[in-house]
Amino acid sequence: MEKTLPPIPAKRYFTIGEVGDLCGVKPHVLRYWEQEFTQLRPMKRRGNRRYYQHHEVLMIRRIRDLLYDQGFTISGARNKMQEILQTERDKKRHGEVMLDGVEVLELGDMELDDLEESAEDIPVVAEVYMEWQQVKKELLDIRELLMIEA
Structure with a gap:
């Protein structure tokens, strides 16, 4: 069930x-x-x-x-x-480090491209990658707003 x-x-x-x-x-x-x-x-x-x-x-x-x-x-x-x-x-x-009760893969010095390629094969990495992408987008939006106001 x-x-x-x-x-x-x-x-x-x-x-x-x-x-x-x-x-x-x-x-x-x-x-x-x-x-x-x-x-x-x-x-x-x-x-x-x-x-x-x-x-x-x-x-x-x-x-x-x-x-x-x-x-x-x-x-x-x-x-x-x-x-x-x-x-x-x-x-x-x-x-x-733990994530959702599952050990997190040590990403260490992994490059963004490597992470993106791994994301397809490993669901935990895919979720982390998607969250990271969202945070990155929000930070870039904030930076852009700050630059406009400055």
Whole structure:
């Protein structure tokens, strides 16, 4: 019953409805998971509206995978999430980088053309490359605006 989830847009905050759509769960389920998984703490603003950040959307996708695809109970998924987060903390402490629960390829001195060629073969690199392209475009737009105003 694995469902393909849409890509997460490059935004800073997401509403509960957006997160529900991105993660394939209903908002009431997200509110329930907040009670069960202490790691999941969206920011609350006016009127107690929830705003989730990118890392929380990734965490919700992990929780969903554990519960719906791997068949964990809430208690089992809670323990597994604590284990996963501890492993990530340990890896960060030792200088390794994680992305969405998967080790990131060391890009090091890789040239942009090499990265672009690799992007076709490796989905993680493709996603990173697309995000990098978006950031680059935004920065060039900002630079152009600053040059016009100067």
